[in-house]
Amino acid sequence: MDSFVERARDLPILGTGISTEFGARHSGLDLLEFRRRYPNFAQFLEIGADLDRGIDDDARAWAAAGGSVTYHFLDLNLEESEDLDAHWIEDTAAAAREVGAAWLCGDAGLWHIGPRDRGHGILMPPILSQDSALEMAANVAALREASGFEVLPENPPAHVFVGPLHLLDYFARVIDGADSGMLLDVAHLAVYQRVQGNAPLTGLDGFPLERVLEIHVAGGTPFEWQGRPFVDDDHGTQVLEETWTILEHVLPLTSNLKALVFEGERNAIEEVVPIFERIDILRKKAGR
Numbered sequence: 001m002d003s004f005v006e007r008a009r010d011l012p013i014l015g016t017g018i019s020t021e022f023g024a025r026h027s028g029l030d031l032l033e034f035r036r037r038y039p040n041f042a043q044f045l046e047i048g049a050d051l052d053r054g055i056d057d058d059a060r061a062w063a064a065a066g067g068s069v070t071y072h073f074l075d076l077n078l079e080e081s082e083d084l085d086a087h088w089i090e091d092t093a094a095a096a097r098e099v100g101a102a103w104l105c106g107d108a109g110l111w112h113i114g115p116r117d118r119g120h121g122i123l124m125p126p127i128l129s130q131d132s133a134l135e136m137a138a139n140v141a142a143l144r145e146a147s148g149f150e151v152l153p154e155n156p157p158a159h160v161f162v163g164p165l166h167l168l169d170y171f172a173r174v175i176d177g178a179d180s181g182m183l184l185d186v187a188h189l190a191v192y193q194r195v196q197g198n199a200p201l202t203g204l205d206g207f208p209l210e211r212v213l214e215i216h217v218a219g220g221t222p223f224e225w226q227g228r229p230f231v232d233d234d235h236g237t238q239v240l241e242e243t244w245t246i247l248e249h250v251l252p253l254t255s256n257l258k259a260l261v262f263e264g265e266r267n268a269i270e271e272v273v274p275i276f277e278r279i280d281i282l283r284k285k286a287g288r
């Protein structure tokens with residue numbers, strides 16, 4: 001098996017992209033229309049999918065027209081070895097191959113409690129401990145080997161985190177143990193730092209940013225409950241200032257960056273364009 005550096009070299013550079021989930025067009029972004037009007041902001045499509053619903057017609061049409069895609073799973077507990085069953089791997093790899101996905105990625109934690117069933121769906125972060133990091137690392141490597149796809153774990157969103165490690169320290173251990181790259185969601189990281197009472201860039205100084213192959217940017221809505229700050233990761237158009245601070249800091253340091261997504265699938269085209277424009281300015285400034 002090649003090392004991360006060798007494998008990363010062989011992965012395509014996808015550029016700036018957009019995301020979708022099953023049926024998203026009916027309540028949000030018209031993918032093909034967006035690509036027609038803003039091809040530089042829609043160089044690839046990240047397809048959020050689960051085996052239950054499959055891939056919708058819009059995403060299939062994108063792939064059929066030769067558009068680049070990535071496959072973002074919404075139904076795997078990457079923290080739990082027992083969830084990584086042969087059927088899921090086989091069917092997910094087949095779906096990803098069918099649309100020509102460049103790699104697999106997804107929020108790394110728990111997507112369901114109990115059986116893999118949409119009625120049991122809830123996105124929870126991993127327990128930020130060494131044991132959990134080692135188990136997740138083993139799962140990333142096992143999934144990569146069994147599926148034939150590079151696997152990028154993503155730091156997930158949450159209101160509350162449990163465990164002794166800083167989120168970035170946890171993921172540094174995961175990607176080191178798996179000899180893997182990572183998908184850094186700077187909006188999720190901004191929320192983590194805020195709810196933990198940290199400055200936006202806390203923990204980034206020792207983090208291996210050269211392992212970040214993909215970045216997500218997204219909007220979120222702050223609210224308070226019983227005097228504590230929270231942020232709803234609603235993929236709206238209100239991008240937190242801390243998210244911009246983190247993005248501007250990491251872009252020059254992510255030397256292997258292949259892909260950057262603004263997750264705006266729930267919004268209208270006019271609403272997301274100014275955000276893509278601001279991202280573009282930061283990218284160019286960082287030489288990415």
Ligand SMILES: [Fe+2]
Pocket residue numbers: 154185216263
């Ligand atoms: Fe994300």
